Amino acid sequence: MPALVFDCDGVLADTERYGHLPAFNATFEEFGLPVRWSEAEYGEKLLVGGGKERMATMLTPDFLAAAGLPSDPGELAEHLASWHRRKTEIYTGIIAGGSIPPRPGVRRIAEEAADAGWSLAVASTSAEVSVCSVLAHVMGDALAGRFAVFAGDIVPHKKPAPDIYLLAVSELGVSPDDVVVVEDSRNGMLAALDAGLACVVTPSSYTGGEDFTGATLVVSSLGDPQETTRVLDDPLGLDPTPFVRLDHLRTLLTEAAPRPSSRE
Known part of the structure; x- marks a missing residue:
């Protein structure tokens, strides 16, 4: 899966x-x-x-x-x-304290993926306790419990090095060709691409001006009925509107070109 x-x-x-x-x-x-x-x-x-x-x-x-x-x-x-x-x-x-709202669509698409039997994970350079607190806040305890968490100092080099994603792929027991990463920064995107993974970018308030050349899809957010997706770069012609759905990610994996890791 x-x-x-x-x-x-x-x-x-x-x-x-x-x-x-x-x-x-x-x-x-x-x-x-x-x-x-x-x-x-x-x-x-x-x-x-x-x-x-x-x-x-x-x-x-x-x-x-x-x-x-x-x-x-x-x-x-x-x-x-x-x-x-x-x-x-x-x-x-x-x-x-609950003052920071989730970004549009992240819980929705995680629920779609969980229902379809996909593996779910978070891969971050932040401390594990910080990541787990955000994950529970955004996803709720039940859905958060479906996630594998890879965070903090568990790899030798942090993003933009691919180490955290190489570890995630290994621990999840999946092929790199079956993984979609969602990132918001160029450093994160480079880490995913260098691990040979497809990368969807949803720029955040700090990263909107960065260069996302190489990303498989760039959108304003994953979107939901209250805040629809704006497509910023769509090289595969997925047209993920009004918001990104799991079917778009399935198509992305099918149509994306092979993504060899530089570590191979």
Whole structure:
């Protein structure tokens, strides 16, 4: 049976702008760190995969001096881990508050796939606890329980490296030709394509201006009756309107050209 694999942040919900960014800034304030990321600055940080990795970009000599932090790598790693744990706690609290709505169509199409016997998964660079909180919020506990979760530091390299998707394909026990990935960013798309997978892109509020050349389909969202899909790039002529259905994904798998992974 085919598999439908979602990225988390920006795909299941617009969590970067309304969840992760305020959680990072609240963490910086709690720890007395002399930094607050603006929305524009955080957009640049999103080019770096992983929350700890984004925090690590701050650790310049000037920042360490201003924050009164040690320069010893081991001590810095402990500080970084502590900040990230607290940031994750704040973030999951934001998600639990229910203020961030799911993106259109993600639950609908996941329900269609589950009913048809497809495997379901999430593959993300975010911490597993963060991913699971978003998954339960968007899908509900029963449907979320049908998902395999691949998240955090379980692979050596984060997106745009293909590692997380190669692991997902292996663990799900499916052929790469039977997998559809839903991503929102160029880094995520490149990871999926390099793993030899078809990729549908639904740009989020931070990624709308990125280059999605190579994606199998680019749409404003998966869509639902309340917010229909706008087609942005449709190289296979699927015409997924008024919204993307499971039949469109089946056709995508049938008609898409072979997608050899660079790791083969």
